[in-house]
Every structure is written in structure tokens, then in C-alpha cells.
Amino acid sequence: xxxxxxxxxxxxxxxxxxxxxxxxxxxxxxxxxxxxxxxxxxxxxxxxxxxxxxxxxxxxxxxxxxxxxxxxxxxxxxxxxxxxxxxxxxxxxxxxxxxxxxxxxxxxxxxxxxxxxxxxxxxxxxxxxxxxxxxxxxxxxxxxxxxxxxxxxxxxxxxxxxxxxxxxxxxxxxxxxxxxxxxxxxxxxxxxxxxxxxxxxxxxxxxxxxxxxxxxxxxxxxxxxxxxxxxxxxxxxxxxxxxxxxxxxxxxxxxxxxxxxxxxxxxxxxxxxxxxxxxxxxxxxxxxxxxxxxxxxxxxxxxxxxxxxxxxxxxxxxxxxxxxxxxxxxxxxxxxxxxx
Amino acid sequence: xxxxxxxxxxxxxxxxxxxxxxxxxxxxxxxxxxxxxxxxxxxxxxxxxxxxxxxxxxxxxxxxxxxxxxxxxxxxxxx
Numbered sequence: 001x002x003x004x005x006x007x008x009x010x011x012x013x014x015x016x017x018x019x020x021x022x023x024x025x026x027x028x029x030x031x032x033x034x035x036x037x038x039x040x041x042x043x044x045x046x047x048x049x050x051x052x053x054x055x056x057x058x059x060x061x062x063x064x065x066x067x068x069x070x071x072x073x074x075x076x077x078x079x080x081x082x083x084x085x086x087x088x089x090x091x092x093x094x095x096x097x098x099x100x101x102x103x104x105x106x107x108x109x110x111x112x113x114x115x116x117x118x119x120x121x122x123x124x125x126x127x128x129x130x131x132x133x134x135x136x137x138x139x140x141x142x143x144x145x146x147x148x149x150x151x152x153x154x155x156x157x158x159x160x161x162x163x164x165x166x167x168x169x170x171x172x173x174x175x176x177x178x179x180x181x182x183x184x185x186x187x188x189x190x191x192x193x194x195x196x197x198x199x200x201x202x203x204x205x206x207x208x209x210x211x212x213x214x215x216x217x218x219x220x221x222x223x224x225x226x227x228x229x230x231x232x233x234x235x236x237x238x239x240x241x242x243x244x245x246x247x248x249x250x251x252x253x254x255x256x257x258x259x260x261x262x263x264x265x266x267x268x269x270x271x272x273x274x275x276x277x278x279x280x281x282x283x284x285x286x287x288x289x290x291x292x293x294x295x296x297x298x299x300x301x302x303x304x305x306x307x308x309x310x311x312x313x314x315x316x317x318x319x320x321x322x323x324x325x326x327x328x329x330x331x332x333x334x335x336x337x338x339x340x
Numbered sequence: 341x342x343x344x345x346x347x348x349x350x351x352x353x354x355x356x357x358x359x360x361x362x363x364x365x366x367x368x369x370x371x372x373x374x375x376x377x378x379x380x381x382x383x384x385x386x387x388x389x390x391x392x393x394x395x396x397x398x399x400x401x402x403x404x405x406x407x408x409x410x411x412x413x414x415x416x417x418x419x
Binding site: 017021025049150151152153155156159160163202205206209210213214216217321324325328331332335338339 | 373377378380381382383385386388389390392393396397400404407408411414415418
């Protein structure tokens with residue numbers, strides 16, 4: 001079985017893709033009907049996503065600030081994804097943002113951060129404890145982190161990011177062949193570098209388009225002038241210019257040396273534009289300046305458990321695509337030799 | 341394969357035609373795109389992303405198919 005790695009790649013991609021689409025999002029609160037407190041009796045209608053509220057195992061609701069925990073007087077479950085909590089709000093409160101917290105034994109502790117402005121008065125939120133000690137552990141359930149704005153699109157991590165990792169791997173392969181070209185002056189090595197760049201551009205295109213769709217759904221724009229996005233676009237242009245450069249040099253061995261040198265610089269520029277510069281300035285894109293990567297949401301490693309196999313699988317499939325392209329190109333060159 | 345080329349060209353043409361309309365469109369009320377992308381907890385965005393990857397790979401395979409067919413023809417004619 002010389003081709004085991006192709007099978008492994010296919011199995012990993014299929015398995016990770018199905019898992020990435022099937023795993024449910026963790027329960028979370030998505031909406032509260034009121035966002036500021038008014039003195040007197042006040043009812044909040046709280047909407048959850050993938051929650052399992054159940055009146056039989058009574059959920060608790062409270063408002064939380066750094067120093068106080070103010071509990072609802074009554075909590076009424078309206079459905080698995082909706083409950084109503086009534087607070088008895090004293091006069092004169094104000095000046096704080098409070099989190100709305102639901103503890104349900106079925107779903108664990110669900111916070112809606114900075115959900116409520118306490119009003120225009122000056123008194124801080126008092127303590128009104130309901131003596132519930134939430135279990136520290138949420139009930140075990142294989143699920144992806146549920147983040148506001150992202151919601152289900154967190155699954156895209158397992159599709160969009162592996163495209164870029166595969167592109168980088170193929171460009172690394174291209175650099176290795178370019179260095180070999182400079183040492184060996186072999187047109188075969190030069191051709192391998194070219195085919196690796198060709199396939200890397202397919203993955204760059206997929207990365208750009210999938211990223212653009214995700215950006216539209218999350219940031220509201222197909223493209224933003226962000227260092228990460230522009231860096232990725234410039235990288236793609238640099239590699240397109242590699243193809244243009246090759247096209248403009250007719251003499252094969254000269255073309256091979258020139259393209260090899262250009263390709264080494266292109267790889268360094270790719271690393272700078274995609275990995276270094278976005279980390280030095282502010283960026284909307286996760287994992288870059290001022291913006292944490294998804295690893296911080298992934299407290300129990302459940303996203304990683306799908307993401308790493310997806311990356312490895314796509315890298316293997318990308319390598320497979322590269323070998324197909326290379327074999328075809330070698331076949332064409334052999335035919336050219338025969339014709340001569 | 342001439343039809344893959346036709347599809348690609350038709351797609352490019354549609355994109356060019358749609359582009360100006362999109363640039364000048366006013367985005368006050370959520371349009372059909374928002375409604376569709378944001379539906380079901382934004383699940384449709386994931387579907388779109390997966391579809392793009394599948395379409396990209398299939399188009400790539402079609403281009404490989406075309407080059408392979410040319411090479412096969414040369415083998416048949418040459419030998």
C-alpha cells in the first residue's frame with residue numbers, strides 16, 4: 001500500500017467535514033427582551049440557542065456585576081429555548097453594566113455579557129442572593145463553542161483555514177523544489193516547483209472566496225481593508241506574478257533559474273504578509289493583532305479535535321492534487337520529447 | 341471540454357454584470373442575501389462555504405480532465 005496516505009487524506013477530509021457539519025453548537029443565550037432596568041417589577045424574556053430549559057429542573061436567573069448577584073424572584077420556562085424571569089428592581093439603581101446569567105442544570109451556566117444597563121441613578125446593584133451554587137462543570141456534551149456574531153459559522157474554521165494551511169504547505173514544497181533547481185539546474189525540479197505553485201493557487205482562491213463569504217456574514221462586507229485580508233490577496237498576486245514571469249522568459253534553463261530565485265522571495269513575502277504583518281497591527285481577523293484566535297473559545301478542545309484532522313486531511317489531499325498535476329505535466333513533457 | 345469553459349465564461353459575465361448593482365445598492369433593510377446568509381443561526385453561510393470548496397475542486401478536476409484528454413489523444417496519434 002504505497003498510496004495509503006491518499007486514502008488517509010480522503011478519510012480525514014470526509015470524516016472531519018461530516019463532523020464539522022454535524023456537531024451541535026453549545027447552548028448559549030442570544031437575546032434578552034429588555035436591555036435596561038426600570039424600578040418595580042420587571043419581566044425579562046430570555047432567548048437561548050440550543051438550550052434545553054426545563055421547568056422540572058428549575059433554572060435560576062440573576063444579574064451579575066463584579067460585586068453583586070441580583071436574583072430573579074420568579075423564573076418561568078416557556079420552552080426549551082425561552083424563559084421569562086421577573087426581577088423586583090429597587091429605586092435609584094444605575095451607572096453599571098450587568099451580565100444576565102442563567103443557570104440551568106441541563107445546560108450549565110449561560111452568561112449574556114453586558115446585557116443590561118442598570119439605569120441612570122447612582123446606586124450600585126445590591127446583592128440579592130438566591131443561594132444557588134452552580135456546578136462548575138457544564139454537563140458533558142460534544143459541542144462547538146457558541147459565540148455571538150459567529151453562531152453556526154464557527155464550523156467554517158474547519159473548511160476555510162485548512163485551505164490556507166494547504167496553500168502554505170504547497171508553497172513550501174515549491175520552495176524546496178526551487179532550491180533544488182538552483183543546485184541541480186534540473187528542469188524536472190523546476191517543473192515540480194511550478195506545479196506546486198499552480199495547485200497552491202487553487203487553494204488560495206478557495207481560501208479567498210470562502211473567507212469573503214464568511215466576512216459578509218460576520219462583518220457585513222465581502223472585503224475589508226484589513227492587513228490579513230490584503231496580505232492574503234497580495235500573496236496571491238505575488239504567486240500569479242510568478243506565472244507571468246515564467247511566461248515572459250522563453251529560454252527554459254534561464255527561466256528555471258529566474259523563477260526559482262523569484263519563488264524563494266515569494267515564499268518569504270508570503271510568510272511576512274500572511275503570518276507576520278497582520279500580527280503587528282490591529283486586525284479584525286481572528287488570531288491576529290488585537291484579536292484572539294478561536295483557541296481561546298475552545299476551552300475543552302472540542303473544536304481542535306475536528307480542526308487538526310481537517311488540516312492534516314486537506315494537506316494530504318492538496319499533496320495528492322500536486323502529484324496528479326506533476327504526473328500529468330511529466331507525461332506531457334515525455335510526449336514533447338517523443339515528438340522531437 | 342468546451343462546456344466547462346462556457347460555464348466559467350458565463351459565470352464571469354454574471355459576476356461582472358452583478359458587480360456595479362451590488363456596489364451602489366443601499367444596505368438599509370436586510371436584503372435577500374442577509375436573510376439567507378443569516379438564516380438558521382447563519383448555517384447557510386457554512387453551506388455556501390462548503391459548496392464553494394466542492395465547486396472549486398470539481399472545476400479543477402474538469403481542467404485536469406481536459407489536459408489529460410489532450411495528452412491521451414497525442415499518445416493515440418503518436419504511436
